Amino acid sequence: MKTIGVLAFQGGVIEHVKKIEELGAKPQLVKKKEDLKNLDGLILPGGESTTIGKFLIETGLKDEILSLIHEGMPVWGTCAGAILLSKNIKNQGSGVLPALSIVIERNAYGSQLDSFKKEVFVPRFNIATECVFIRAPKIVEVAEGVEVLAELETPIAVLQKNILATTFHPELTSQNYWHSFFVENVVK
Numbered sequence: 495m496k497t498i499g500v501l502a503f504q505g506g507v508i509e510h511v512k513k514i515e516e517l518g519a520k521p522q523l524v525k526k527k528e529d530l531k532n533l534d535g536l537i538l539p540g541g542e543s544t545t546i547g548k549f550l551i552e553t554g555l556k557d558e559i560l561s562l563i564h565e566g567m568p569v570w571g572t573c574a575g576a577i578l579l580s581k582n583i584k585n586q587g588s589g590v591l592p593a594l595s596i597v598i599e600r601n602a603y604g605s606q607l608d609s610f611k612k613e614v615f616v617p618r619f620n621i622a623t624e625c626v627f628i629r630a631p632k633i634v635e636v637a638e639g640v641e642v643l644a645e646l647e648t649p650i651a652v653l654q655k656n657i658l659a660t661t662f663h664p665e666l667t668s669q670n671y672w673h674s675f676f677v678e679n680v681v682k
C-alpha cells in the first residue's frame with residue numbers, strides 16, 4: 495500500500511487525508527522529520543504560504559523535504575503548496591521549497607471574496623474537473639520541461655517530473671481525478 499504524507503501544520507489537511515483513504519492509500523500526517531520516513535509521496539496543502547513556510551523553516555523540515563524532492567520523491571502542492579514549491583514568486587523572491595521552475599503570483603484573482611468554482615477540461619484526463627479557487631495564485635510563467643496539464647487563461651495545473659502543482663483545491667470537491675492522478679501516475 496502506498497503511503498502519502500500530508501504536511502499538517504495548517505490549511506486543508508483533513509480533506510486531503512480523506513481523499514487518500516478513499517483511494518485505498520495510507521495517509522501520514524507530517525509535522526516533524528521522522529514523519530517523512532518511508533513516504534511514497536507528499537502533499538503540501540493550501541492555507542497561507544507564509545505561515546506554512548515559517549513552520550517548514552522552524553522545524554527544519556524545509557531542508558529535508560527539499561532534498562527528498564531532489565532525490566525524486568513525488569510531491570504535490572495545492573494553492574499555497576504550489577507557492578511554496580515555486581522557484582520564483584512574483585515580487586517576493588522564491589518559495590521555501592524552490593523546486594518547480596515557474597513564476598507564480600500570489601492572490602492574483604483578488605481577495606477572499608473573489609474566490610470561485612469552475613469546471614475546467616483537462617486533456618490528460620479527457621474530462622472536465624471541478625476547480626475551486628480560494629485567494630488563488632496565478633502561474634504567470636513556466637520554464638521548458640514544465641508540462642501544463644490544465645489552463646484557465648493561464649496554467650492552473652503543471653507537472654515537472656516528480657512535482658505536481660495546482661493553483662486550485664481538488665480536495666474540496668467530491669471528485670477524485672487529481673488525487674488519483676497523483677497517487678497512481680506521479681507516485682509510481
Ligand SMILES: NC(=O)CC[C@H](N)C(=O)O
Pocket residue numbers: 539540541542543544572573574575577600601628629630631
Ligand atoms: N487557498 C490558498 O492556499 C491560498 C493561498 C494564499 N493566498 C497564499 O498566498 O498563501
